[in-house]
Amino acid sequence: MTVSEPVLADLTTLRVGGPSARLLTATTTDELVEHATAAWEDDAWLVLGGGSNLLVADDGFDGTVVLVRTRGVEHETDADGVTVRVAAGEPWDAFVATTVEHGWTGLEALSGIPGTVGAAPVQNIGAYGVELSDVLTRIEFLDAATGERAWVPAAELALGYRTSTLKHGRRGVVLTVEFRLGTVSEAGVPVRYAQLAGSLGVDLGSSVAPETVRSEVLRLRGSKGMVLDAEDHDTWSAGSFFTNPIVSAGFAETLPAEAPRWPAGDDVKLSAAWLIERSGVHRGYAVPGSRAAISSKHTLALTNRGGATAAQVAELARYVQVTVLNRFGVSLVPEPVVVGDLLA
Numbered sequence: 001m002t003v004s005e006p007v008l009a010d011l012t013t014l015r016v017g018g019p020s021a022r023l024l025t026a027t028t029t030d031e032l033v034e035h036a037t038a039a040w041e042d043d044a045w046l047v048l049g050g051g052s053n054l055l056v057a058d059d060g061f062d063g064t065v066v067l068v069r070t071r072g073v074e075h076e077t078d079a080d081g082v083t084v085r086v087a088a089g090e091p092w093d094a095f096v097a098t099t100v101e102h103g104w105t106g107l108e109a110l111s112g113i114p115g116t117v118g119a120a121p122v123q124n125i126g127a128y129g130v131e132l133s134d135v136l137t138r139i140e141f142l143d144a145a146t147g148e149r150a151w152v153p154a155a156e157l158a159l160g161y162r163t164s165t166l167k168h169g170r171r172g173v174v175l176t177v178e179f180r181l182g183t184v185s186e187a188g189v190p191v192r193y194a195q196l197a198g199s200l201g202v203d204l205g206s207s208v209a210p211e212t213v214r215s216e217v218l219r220l221r222g223s224k225g226m227v228l229d230a231e232d233h234d235t236w237s238a239g240s241f242f243t244n245p246i247v248s249a250g251f252a253e254t255l256p257a258e259a260p261r262w263p264a265g266d267d268v269k270l271s272a273a274w275l276i277e278r279s280g281v282h283r284g285y286a287v288p289g290s291r292a293a294i295s296s297k298h299t300l301a302l303t304n305r306g307g308a309t310a311a312q313v314a315e316l317a318r319y320v321q322v323t324v325l326n327r328f329g330v331s332l333v334p335e336p337v338v339v340g341d342l343l344a
Contacts, residue, residue: 006019006020006023006065007019007060008020008048008051008056008060008061008065008339009056011048011051011065011067012051012052012054012055012056012238013050013051013052013054013114013228013235013236013237013238013239014051014054014055014236014237014238014302014303014304014310014313014336015236015304015308016055016056016058016304016308016309016310016313017054017055017056017057017058017060017061017310017339018056018057018058018059018060018061018310019060019061020046020060020061020062020063020064020065021042021060021061021062021063021064022042022063022064022065023064023065023067024038024039024064024065024066024067025067025069026066026067026068026069026070026089027069027070027071027089028070029070029072029087029088029175029176031070032066032068032070032088032089032142032173032175033142033149033173033175035066036066036142036144036172036173037142037147038064039063039064039065039066040144042063042064043063044061044062044063044064045063045064045065045066046061046063046064046065046066046339047065047066047068047173048065048066048067048068049068049088049089049115049116049118049119050091050092050114050115050116050119051115052113052114052115052119052228052238052239053115053119053123053238053239053335053336053337054238054336054337054339055238055310055313055314055334055336055337055338055339055342056310056339056340057310057311057339057340057341057342058309058310058311058340059340061339061340066173068088068089068116068118068173069089070087070088070089070090070118070175071087071089071090072086072087072090073085073086073087073090073095073098074086075102075104077183081180081181081182081183082102082104082180082181082182082183083137083178083179083180083181084099084104084178084179084180084181085176085177085178085179086117086176086177086178086179087117087118087175087176088116088117088118088119088173088174088175088176088177089116089117089118090116090117091115091116091117092110092113092114092115092116092117092119092120092125093111093112093113093114095107095117096108096110096111096113096214097111097214099181100210100211100214103183103184103210104181104182104183104184105181105182105183105184105189105210106130106134106135106179106180106181106182106189107130107135107179107181108189108210108211108213108214108217109127109128109129109130109192109193109196109213109217110125110126110127110128110130110132110217111213111214111217111218111221112217112218112221112222112226112227113125113127113221113239114228114239117177118173118174118175118177119174120132120177121136121139121154121157121159121164121166121174121177122164122166122167122174123162123163123164123167123335124159124160124161124162124163124164125162126161126162127217127221128192128193128195128196128217128220129191129192129193129196130192130193131159132159133154133159135179135180135181136154136157136159136177136178136179137153137154137178137179137180138151138152138153138154138178139151139152139154139157139174139175139176139177139178140152140174140175140176140177140178141172141173141174141175142172142173142175143170143171143172144171144172144173145171145172149175151178157170161243161244161246161264161269162243162335184209184210187207188207188208188209188210188212188213189207189208189209189210189213190205190206190207191204191205191206191207191208191213192204192205195220196213196216196217196220199216199219199220200212200213200216223297224295224297224298224301225237225295225296225297225298225301225303226239226298226301233303233304233305233306234295234296234297234298234301234303235303236303236304236305236306237295237301237302237303237304238301238302238335238336239300239301239335239336240272240298240300240301240335241300241301241302241317241320241334241335241336242272242276242300242320242321242332242333242334242335243272243332243333243334243335244269244270244271244272245269245270245272245275245330245331245332245333246264246267246268246269246270247267247268247270247330248267248268249266249267249268251268251329252268252270254329255270255328256278259271259274259275259278260274270330272300272332273298273299273300275324275327275328275330275332276294276299276300276320276323276324276332277299278327278328279320279323279324279326279327279328280323280327281294281299281319281320281323281324282294282299283295283296283297283298283299284296286305286316287312287315287316287319290308290312290315290316291304291305291306291307291308291309291312292304292305292308292309292312292313292315292316293305293316294316294320302316302317302320310340310342311342313342314338314342314343317334317343318343320332
């Protein structure tokens with residue numbers, strides 16, 4: 001067991017955040033169970049994977065952090081596809097690369113997303129027309145309320161747009177994630193997102209080799225500062241800081257006709273990036289004197305330009321929220337998990 005008192009800025013992609021009272025690092029699943037159980041004896045505990053969807057206050061976290069560094073990928077192939085079980089601490093993009101190398105299909109459009117496999121179901125991550133819920137079958141979960149370790153079907157996780165019961169109320173630790181993937185055919189995999197199809201020069205719905213999809217997704221994400229690079233401050237972020245708002249169809253009709261929108265059941269999903277830009281908050285914008293700024297490549301990313309504090313990131317987030325609310329009457333909801341009283 002490794003115990004230390006880290007500065008959480010060193011463990012998050014935003015590179016902000018103060019110390020935690022205690023850090024327990026788990027490198028095996030059994031160790032993860034042991035550390036999580038020990039952490040639950042504290043009033044405050046936090047499970048940390050890649051730190052890519054986290055904003056931690058400058059005064060840190062007065063509790064136990066369980067750092068998930070477990071590894072392992074197992075698979076079983078049959079005539080209809082492949083079942084893959086992955087340890088929670090596996091880096092997400094490295095796992096996606098493994099699936100492409102093995103000819104397993106379904107995750108190639110989710111290339112380049114930072115973080116760990118265990119964190120992916122919490123947000124129901126998605127990109128370029130694909131969501132984790134498309135291929136997730138179940139998770140192995142250690143329940144903080146009961147102490148029980150069991151497999152939970154994906155259907156019980158209420159997976160939705162960047163949400164799940166794991167994000168809202170179901171407390172515990174994801175130990176293992178199971179996927180049901182396809183196997184590559186000569187035709188390839190269908191392209192489900194217009195921007196990706198356009199950049200590939202194919203029609204929407206056309207089939208392309210999985211490795212081609214992965215390569216182009218990585219290029220697109222890189223052009224938006226969404227592939228981690230220590231030398232590029234545009235990647236010192238938590239990814240998209242705000243979710244795309246979902247509003248009633250009636251409210252959507254009050255917005256300018258050119259505002260992008262997509263069906264979301266009986267409601268309408270709007271583009272948070274469009275709302276921000278049309279509110280007058282442009283790429284590269286920073287509150288005067290602050291080291292936090294809107295990415296120069298992607299309006300939805302709030303970045304650390306070097307030496308930023310969590311308070312400065314939060315100040316910028318609040319400024320964006322107020323500006324969009326005043327201009328369009330839309331409340332933007334932060335996507336990252338916020339540790340501390342930053343956005344209250």
